[in-house]
Amino acid sequence: MMAQSFRHALFCGVITLIIAWPILGLKLVAEGTSITVRGADAFTWAAVAVAAVVVFTFQLFRDRLMGRLEVLQALNPLANREPLPDAKRIRLENIGMVLLIAVALVWPFLVSRGSVDLATLVLIYIMLALGLNVVVGLAGLLDLGYVAFYAVGAYTFALLSSYWGVSFWMALPIGALLAALFGLVLGFPVLRLRGDYLAIVTLGFGEIIRILLNNWTSLTGGPNGIGGIPDPTLFGMEFGRRVRGEGNVSFHETFGIPYSSEHKVIFLYLIALVLAVFTALVIRRLMRMPVGRSWEALREDEIAARSLGLSRTGVKLSAFTIGAFFAGFAGTVFASKQGFISPESFVFLESAIILAIVVLGGMGSQLGVILAAIAVTILPELAREFAEYRMLIFGAAMVLMMVWRPQGLLPMRRRHIKLKGV
Amino acid sequence: MHDLLYFCQQLINGLTIGSAYALIAIGYTMVYGIIGMINFAHGEIYMIGAYTALIAITGLAALGIAWLPIVLLVALICAVIVSSSMGWAVERVAYRPVRGRHRLIPLISAIGMSIFLQNYVHLAQGSRNIGFPALIEGGLRLGGDERFQLSISWIQITIFITTFICMSALSLFISRSRLGRACRAVSQDLGMANLLGIDTNRIISATFVIGAALAAVAGLLLGMYYGSVDPLFGFVAGLKAFTAAVLGGIGSIPGAMLGGLILGIAEAMTSGYLSGEYKDVISFSLLILILLFRPTGLLGKPEVEKI
Amino acid sequence: MLEVQNLSMRFGGLLAVDQVSLDVQEREVVSIIGPNGAGKTTVFNCLSGFYRPTGGRILLDGREIQGKPDYRISRLGLVRTFQHVRLFNRMTVVENLMVAQHRHLNTNLLSGLIATPGYRSREQKALDRAAYWLERVGLLELANRDAGNLAYGQQRRLEIARCMVTEPRILMLDEPAAGLNPAETRELNQLIVSLKEDYNVSVVLIEHDMSLVMGISDRINVISQGRPLASGTPEEIRSNDEVIKAYLGEA
Numbered sequence: 001m002m003a004q005s006f007r008h009a010l011f012c013g014v015i016t017l018i019i020a021w022p023i024l025g026l027k028l029v030a031e032g033t034s035i036t037v038r039g040a041d042a043f044t045w046a047a048v049a050v051a052a053v054v055v056f057t058f059q060l061f062r063d064r065l066m067g068r069l070e071v072l073q074a075l076n077p078l079a080n081r082e083p084l085p086d087a088k089r090i091r092l093e094n095i096g097m098v099l100l101i102a103v104a105l106v107w108p109f110l111v112s113r114g115s116v117d118l119a120t121l122v123l124i125y126i127m128l129a130l131g132l133n134v135v136v137g138l139a140g141l142l143d144l145g146y147v148a149f150y151a152v153g154a155y156t157f158a159l160l161s162s163y164w165g166v167s168f169w170m171a172l173p174i175g176a177l178l179a180a181l182f183g184l185v186l187g188f189p190v191l192r193l194r195g196d197y198l199a200i201v202t203l204g205f206g207e208i209i210r211i212l213l214n215n216w217t218s219l220t221g222g223p224n225g226i227g228g229i230p231d232p233t234l235f236g237m238e239f240g241r242r243v244r245g246e247g248n249v250s251f252h253e254t255f256g257i258p259y260s261s262e263h264k265v266i267f268l269y270l271i272a273l274v275l276a277v278f279t280a281l282v283i284r285r286l287m288r289m290p291v292g293r294s295w296e297a298l299r300e301d302e303i304a305a306r307s308l309g310l311s312r313t314g315v316k317l318s319a320f321t322i323g324a325f326f327a328g329f330a331g332t333v334f335a336s337k338q339g340f341i342s343p344e345s346f347v348f349l350e351s352a353i354i355l356a357i358v359v360l361g362g363m364g365s366q367l368g369v370i371l372a373a374i375a376v377t378i379l380p381e382l383a384r385e386f387a388e389y390r391m392l393i394f395g396a397a398m399v400l401m402m403v404w405r406p407q408g409l410l411p412m413r414r415r416h417i418k419l420k421g422v
Numbered sequence: 423m424h425d426l427l428y429f430c431q432q433l434i435n436g437l438t439i440g441s442a443y444a445l446i447a448i449g450y451t452m453v454y455g456i457i458g459m460i461n462f463a464h465g466e467i468y469m470i471g472a473y474t475a476l477i478a479i480t481g482l483a484a485l486g487i488a489w490l491p492i493v494l495l496v497a498l499i500c501a502v503i504v505s506s507s508m509g510w511a512v513e514r515v516a517y518r519p520v521r522g523r524h525r526l527i528p529l530i531s532a533i534g535m536s537i538f539l540q541n542y543v544h545l546a547q548g549s550r551n552i553g554f555p556a557l558i559e560g561g562l563r564l565g566g567d568e569r570f571q572l573s574i575s576w577i578q579i580t581i582f583i584t585t586f587i588c589m590s591a592l593s594l595f596i597s598r599s600r601l602g603r604a605c606r607a608v609s610q611d612l613g614m615a616n617l618l619g620i621d622t623n624r625i626i627s628a629t630f631v632i633g634a635a636l637a638a639v640a641g642l643l644l645g646m647y648y649g650s651v652d653p654l655f656g657f658v659a660g661l662k663a664f665t666a667a668v669l670g671g672i673g674s675i676p677g678a679m680l681g682g683l684i685l686g687i688a689e690a691m692t693s694g695y696l697s698g699e700y701k702d703v704i705s706f707s708l709l710i711l712i713l714l715f716r717p718t719g720l721l722g723k724p725e726v727e728k729i
Numbered sequence: 730m731l732e733v734q735n736l737s738m739r740f741g742g743l744l745a746v747d748q749v750s751l752d753v754q755e756r757e758v759v760s761i762i763g764p765n766g767a768g769k770t771t772v773f774n775c776l777s778g779f780y781r782p783t784g785g786r787i788l789l790d791g792r793e794i795q796g797k798p799d800y801r802i803s804r805l806g807l808v809r810t811f812q813h814v815r816l817f818n819r820m821t822v823v824e825n826l827m828v829a830q831h832r833h834l835n836t837n838l839l840s841g842l843i844a845t846p847g848y849r850s851r852e853q854k855a856l857d858r859a860a861y862w863l864e865r866v867g868l869l870e871l872a873n874r875d876a877g878n879l880a881y882g883q884q885r886r887l888e889i890a891r892c893m894v895t896e897p898r899i900l901m902l903d904e905p906a907a908g909l910n911p912a913e914t915r916e917l918n919q920l921i922v923s924l925k926e927d928y929n930v931s932v933v934l935i936e937h938d939m940s941l942v943m944g945i946s947d948r949i950n951v952i953s954q955g956r957p958l959a960s961g962t963p964e965e966i967r968s969n970d971e972v973i974k975a976y977l978g979e980a
Binding site: 015018019024026027033144189190197200203204207212215348356359388395396401403 | 459460470473474476477478480481484500503504507508510511515516519520525526527528529530531533534535536537538539540541542543544545546547548550552553555657661664668697699700702703706707709710713714717
C-alpha cells in the first residue's frame with residue numbers, strides 16, 4: 001500500500017516537473033531573425049522544484065491529509081448549519097441590493113474621474129452578466145458567443161449615429177431590440193441542439209460576427225472601427241464644451257456653471273446605473289413570472305416539461321432573446337462611453353470574462369453575479385501586477401468552482417411562490 | 423490548364439492542413455467517445471506541443487546539434503512527452519472530479535482550463551509570435567510552365583506520411599492491443615466495463631494521453647508548416663479540429679480523418695477562390711450546418727433519447 | 730376518442746412495437762398489460778409524441794396526431810406520467826402545478842412585467858386550481874415543500890395532480906402503482922375511478938398490479954414482445970389461454 005502510494009506520488013511529482021519545467025524554465029527569446037533559448041531566473045527554477053515537491057508530498061500523504069481536512073470541516077461551525085430560511089435569505093439579499101445601490105448613487109461624487117469611468121465599465125459588465133445569467137444560470141443554456149449581441153448593440157448605435165445622426169436615447173431601444181432580433185433569428189435553428197453542441201455553435205456564431213465586422217470594411221470600417229459616437233444628452237442638453245447637435249443647448253450654460261468634463265462622465269455613469277438597476281429589476285420580475293418558472297422547469301427536467309405542454313424551443317428562445325436584449329442594451333452604453341468601437345472589443349475572451357462572472361457569481365443568483373462583476377473588473381485595476389495574471393486566475397477559478405461548488409458561491413434559490421394559508 | 427493546376431494546388435494544400443486537423447481531431451473524438459465531453463482545452467495541448475518542439479529544436483541548435491533526423495526525433499519525443507503529461511494532468515485535475523455531473527459542468531471546467539493554459543504559456547513565453555525554423559525546405563515542382571507550377575513541398579509530404587503512420591498505428595492499437603480493446607469496451611458502456619473489472623480510470627487517462635500525443639505531433643508539423651507559434655495558436659486550430667471531429671461523426675476515428683480532410687479542402691478552396699479572411703467563416707458555418715442537419719456527422723451513430 | 734391503428738416502432742433492427750391497435754372512448758379506463766419489455770412504455774412514448782412511430786396511425790377525434798411534437802400533443806389534452814417519477818425536484822410542490830398550467834397563463838411578457846389586473850387574476854386562478862388538486866390528492870399541507878423531498882407515494886400523487894391541472898381529456902399513467910404499499914394502491918384505485926366518474930377523463934393505464942387492473946379497467950389490451958396478444962373486458966382476458974400462457978411463461 002505504502003509502496004504503491006509512493007510510486008503514484010513520485011509519478012505525479014515527475015509529471016509536474018515535465019509540464020512546468022520546459023515551458024516555464026526555458027524561455028524562447030527572439031534575437032533579430034534567429035531565436036535562442038534562455039534559462040529562466042533562479043526563482044522560477046526554485047518555484048518549479050518546490051511545486052514538484054509539494055505535489056509529491058501531497059500525493060504521498062493524500063489519504064491522511066484528506067482525513068485531516070474532514071476533521072477540520074467537522075470543526076467548522078458554518079459547515080453544518082442549516083441553509084437560511086427562504087424569507088430571511090431574501091431579506092438579506094434585498095438589504096444587500098439596497099446598500100449596493102446606495103453606495104453606487106453617492107460614488108461618483110466622492111471619487112476621481114477615473115474611478116467613475118471604471119465604475120461605468122463595472123455597470124456595463126453587470127448588465128452583461130445579468131443578461132447572460134438569464135441564459136446560462138436560469139435557462140441552463142451555455143452561450144459562448146454572447147459578446148456577439150453586445151457587438152450588435154454597440155455597432156447599431158455607432159452606425160445609426162454616423163449615418164443618420166440618431167441620438168443615444170433613440171439608439172438604446174433600437175440597439176437592444178435589434179440584438180434581441182438577432183438572438184431570435186440565430187437561436188431559432190440552434191436551440192434544439194444538445195447543451196454542449198449549443199455552446200460550440202454559439203461560439204462559432206460569435207466568431208463569424210467578429211470576422212464579418214473585421215472584413216466588411218465598407219460598412220463597419222473593418223479593424224479601424226467607428227469613431228465619433230455621440231454622448232447621451234439630458235433633455236436636449238449636451239455635455240460637450242461646444243454644442244454639436246442642432247437645436248441642442250449645452251448643460252453647463254443652461255445651469256450657468258463652468259464647463260467641466262466630469263459632468264459627462266458622471267452623467268454617463270448615472271445612465272449606466274439606472275439601466276443596470278432596470279435590468280436587475282426586470283430580470284427579477286421575470287424569474288417570478290410563468291416564463292421564469294418554465295426556464296427552471298426545463299432545466300430541471302426537460303422531458304417532464306415537454307410532457308406538460310412546454311415547447312422546448314419556445315422556452316429556450318425566450319431566455320436566449322431576453323439575454324440578447326440586455327447585451328444590446330449594454331452594447332449601446334459601451335459605444336457611448338468609449339466614443340469609438342472596433343471588433344477588438346468583441347473577441348471570444350470577452351465572452352469568457354462574462355461567463356466567468358456568471359460562474360463565479362453562482363449561476364442563477366443576482367447579487368452574486370453583481371458582486372462577481374465588481375470583483376472581476378476592479379481587482380485587476382487595484383493591483384496592476386495582478387492584471388497580468390487576471391485571465392490565468394479566472395481560468396483556474398472557473399475550474400475550481402466547477403470542482404468544488406458548481407452551483408456558485410451564493411447558490412441560487414429562486415424566490416418561490418407560496419401557497420398562503422397552508 | 424492553369425485552372426486545373428491551380429485547383430490541384432488548393433487540393434494539395436487542403437489535404438495537408440486537413441490531415442493535421444485530423445491528428446488533432448482524434449483527441450476530441452476519442453475523449454467524446456468515452457466520456458461524452460468536449461475537451462475544450464485540447465487546442466491548448468496542441469499549442470504546448472508546438473512550443474515544446476520549438477524549445478527542443480532551439481536548445482539542440484544551441485548545443486550545436488544540427489543533423490536533421492536527430493533534431494526532428496528529439497523535438498517529436500519532447501513534444502509528445504510534455505503534451506501527454508499535460509493531457510494526463512488536465513484530466514486528473516479538471517475533469518475527473520466533475521465526471522458524471524451535468525453536461526455543462528465539465529464543459530465550463532474545460533473552458534476554464536483552456537483559458538488557464540493559454541495564459542500559462544503567455545506568461546511564461548510572452549504573447550508575441552515566435553518564428554519556427556523551417557527545418558524541411560524545398561519541394562517538388564510538377565508540370566505547368568513558368569507562369570504557374572504545381573508545387574508540393576517536402577514538409578507537406580512529411581505531414582501526409584506522418585499522419586498516415588500515426589493513424590495506422592492508432593487503428594492497429596485500438597483493434598489489436600489489450601488496452602485498445604478495453605478502450606472500445608469503455609466507449610460502448612462505461613458502467614458495464616467497470617463492472618467487468620476494467621480499470622476505467624486508467625482507460626480514460628490513456629485516452630487523454632493518446633489524444634495529447636497525436637496533438638503534439640500535429641503541433642510540431644504545423645509549427646514547421648506555418649513557420650510561427652503564439653499562445654493563441656491552439657484556440658482556432660482546436661475549434662477547426664473539433665469541427666472536423668463533428669463533421670466526421672464525433673466518437674468515430676475514421677470519421678475524424680474524413681472530417682479533417684473535408685474541412686481542410688473546404689478551407690483551402692475558400693482561400694484559393696474567395697478570400698483567406700473568410701475561410702474561418704466557412705468552417706464555422708460548416709460546423710453549424712452539420713450540427714443542425716446531421717448532428718451525428720458523416721460516420722457517427724445516432725443517439726436514442728432515453729426516457 | 731383516441732384510436733391507434735397498427736402502431737409500429739422500430740429501433741434499428743429491433744421491432745419494439747409491432748402492429749399494436751387500441752381505442753379509447755370517453756370516460757373509459759383502458760389498460761395495457763404484458764410482460765416486462767413487451768413494449769408498453771414504447772407505445773406510450775409514441776402516443777405522447779416522444780417517439781415518431783415508424784408505422785401506423787394515431788387518431789385523436791379522427792385527426793392524425795402521430796409525429797406531432799410532444800408539447801403539442803400534450804396541449805391537445807393527452808397527458809402522461811412516467812414510469813420513474815419525473816418531478817421538478819428543486820421546485821416546490823405548488824410550483825410544479827404552476828408550471829403545468831403554463832399554457833393557461835401564457836400571456837405576453839409586458840402584462841406580467843407590470844402585473845396588470847388580468848395577469849394577477851389569471852395567476853390567482855392558477856394558484857386556486859393548484860390548491861384544489863393538492864387538496865384532492867391529499868398534499869395540500871405539503872404545498873410549499875420541495876417536490877424532491879416528498880415520499881415516493883406522495884410524488885406519484887403529485888405527478889397525477891400535475892397532469893390534472895392541465896385539464897386533460899386522456900390521462901396516460903405509466904405504472905402508477907409501482908412502489909406503492911397496499912393502502913396507497915387502494916387510494917390510487919379510488920382516485921382513478923373518481924377521475925373517470927367526476928372529471929370525465931379517460932385513463933390509459935400501464936400496470937403490473939393485476940388486481941388493480943382487473944378492478945378498474947373497462948377494457949384491457951395485452952401485448953407481448955411488441956405484438957398484440959389479446960384484448961377485451963377483464964373477464965375475457967382472465968379466461969384467455971394465450972394470455973395465461975404468456976404470463977406463466979414469464980414466471
